[in-house]
Amino acid sequence: MADQIPSMSSLATQICNQIATVFTKPTTSTPPLNTLVDEISSAAARNGRVFVYGVGREGLMLKALCMRLAHLGLSAHCVFDMTTPPIGPTDLLVASAGPGGFPTVDAICRVARSNGARVLLLTAQPESGSAVENASVVAHVPAQTMADDHQKNQGLGLDGAGYVERSGLLLLPMGSLYEGALYVLFEMTVFRLAEVLGQSPAAVRARHTNLE
Numbered sequence: 001m002a003d004q005i006p007s008m009s010s011l012a013t014q015i016c017n018q019i020a021t022v023f024t025k026p027t028t029s030t031p032p033l034n035t036l037v038d039e040i041s042s043a044a045a046r047n048g049r050v051f052v053y054g055v056g057r058e059g060l061m062l063k064a065l066c067m068r069l070a071h072l073g074l075s076a077h078c079v080f081d082m083t084t085p086p087i088g089p090t091d092l093l094v095a096s097a098g099p100g101g102f103p104t105v106d107a108i109c110r111v112a113r114s115n116g117a118r119v120l121l122l123t124a125q126p127e128s129g130s131a132v133e134n135a136s137v138v139a140h141v142p143a144q145t146m147a148d149d150h151q152k153n154q155g156l157g158l159d160g161a162g163y164v165e166r167s168g169l170l171l172l173p174m175g176s177l178y179e180g181a182l183y184v185l186f187e188m189t190v191f192r193l194a195e196v197l198g199q200s201p202a203a204v205r206a207r208h209t210n211l212e
Contacts, residue, residue, distance in 0.1 A: 049091045050077070051093045068190045120137050120138075
């Protein structure tokens with residue numbers, strides 16, 4: 001029985017491969033990496049600030065991005081932090097609604113647009129989601145979310161849609177595939193932005209907090 005249980009390295013490989021399939025699928029718009037780099041670098045060029053917001057685990061991925069944007073020298077803020085300033089016309093809101101919309105995400109995007117800011121919406125459901133109504137630009141991340149997590153494939157391995165399952169349990173259940181894809185997408189974004197903004201590894205490292 002024990003030799004039938006996948007090893008840690010096997011499970012890790014399958015999960016990483018599952019996330020990688022997200023970036024091989026066609027998108028309904030410009031690839032999300034290009035959209036993120038273009039919008040964030042444009043905000044930096046006009047001395048704008050970058051705000052981020054998402055709910056649940058999506059929000060945690062965006063907080064990680066916000067931290068790295070600060071390390072890149074940008075004025076970056078998480079919505080609802082006590083020190084978050086008011087958003088304005090030169091600013092950018094990066095919001096995520098994997099399943100297409102959430103009441104809080106929809107409302108925050110609407111407030112940002114009403115104050116003249118650009119809104120970049122990350123979503124897996126660009127066609128049917130409510131959040132796109134207030135987006136200036138949409139970054140399509142074609143990954144499974146809780147909107148379609150009922151799609152499964154029996155057995156262990158990847159199916160055509162990039163799902164992995166063992167004993168009826170998806171290795172990346174609910175919205176985990178979308179959230180994992182966001183983490184990888186944001187790391188790629190930070191790498192590209194460092195080049196675009198001319199930020200050396202030493203400069204990025206120097207902005208890391210020393211109050212730890």
